[in-house]
Amino acid sequence: MRLRLIRSTWLAEGVVQLEFADPAGDELPGWEPGAHLTLHLPNGLAREYSLCGDPADRTRYAVAVQHDAASRGGSAYVHERLRVGEVVEVDGPKNNFALTEAPAYMLIAGGIGVTPVKAMAEALHARGADWRLFYCGRSRTSMAFADLLESLGDTIVHADDDCGGTPDLGKVLADLPGGALVYVCGPEPLLAAVEAELDDPARLRVERFRAPERPAAGEPADEPFDVVCGGGRRFTVQPGASVLDTLRRGGLDLPSSCEEGICGTCETRVLAGEPDHRDFLLTDAERAEGGSMMLCVSRSRTPELVLDL
Incomplete structure (x- = not known):
């Protein structure tokens, strides 16, 4: 899609909300909480941002x-150069963080990780579900939607500056209802801390900003392997090279965004062979099934992979 930026609104210190609409006024595809858009920015970068508006409003996306002080060019461009009236190419909505049926929910957001969680909280509140929300950040002034979320019900907002330091996640996760799922979005230290506190990792659902660091040692050495695409085109992926880069050098025009295995933009169906999954997105069951792989980071356990390209 090509969408026009129709409004830009400051939500909190360093946080801006962007609203997009179809230039012709056409209805936009529907979405559910947890979904994100990929914005193809005019500077050539593609970045994923979670939808945080009203799914019932098909006239606009927010x-x-x-x-980000350590911006790699995405958030800096949005804040400093993107202007109302510009038209941007947009992919999606796509949902790798969808709410699944459960008797209860614990939502945890860190900083700007509140964006998908805000949409989840509103949806759960509207349907009368059993849910709780813990929202943490460095300062209240930088925490978008804090007042709104507190008004919904069982929400705790923890600002480090006001509360004397980082939160006690053990206390936050104590006495979870039976069968409750824990949804968390935020920086990697928060995700790791929540995972360490949970007694059952199967209850955890996460969405990451960036891929966690891989261990410096203990990884098996990469071996070359072949990738076969439609029409019998064959490419050899060398050690240290990604499938994505190898296919692009061979002339294939393939989409990507994070290139860290966390967004799903380059997910591709596998027709034959066994992928060596190195992403942070697929579930254990999906990896065991081997039906798809992330071309940006994953490799092959077999000498050949056949891809649906």
Whole structure:
């Protein structure tokens, strides 16, 4: 899609909300909480941002973007150069973080990770579900939607500056209802801390900003393997090279965004062979099934992979 930026609104310190609509006024595809858009910015970068508006409003999409001090060019461009009236190419909505049926929910958000969680909280509140929300950040002034979320019900907002330091996640996760699922979005230290506190990792659902660091040692050495695409085109992926880069050098025009195995943009169906999954997105069951792989980071356990390309 090509969508026009129709409104830009400051939500909190360093956080801006962008609203997009179809230039012709056409209805937009529907979405559910947890979904994100990929914005193809005019500077050539593609970035994913979670939808945080009202799924019932098919006239516009809303995302919130925090100006990251360590920006790799995405948030800096949005804050400093993107202007109302510009038309941007957009992919999606796509949902790798969807709410699944459960008797209860514990939502945890860190910083700008509140964007998908805000949509989840509103949906769960509207349907009368059993849910709780813990929202943490460094300062209240930088925490978008804090007042709104507190008004919905069982929400705790923890600002480090106001509360004397980082939160006690053990206390937050104590006495979870039976069968409750835990949804968490935020920086990697928060995700790791929540995972360490949970007694059952099967209850955890996460969405990451960036891929966690891989161990410096203990990884098996990469071996070359062949990738076969439609029409019998064959490419050899060398050690240290990704499938994505190898196919692009061979002339294939393939989409990607994060290139860290966390967004799903380059997910591709596998027709034959066994992928060596190195992403942070697929579930254990999906990896065992081997029906798809992320071309940006994953490799092959077999000498040959046949892809649906």
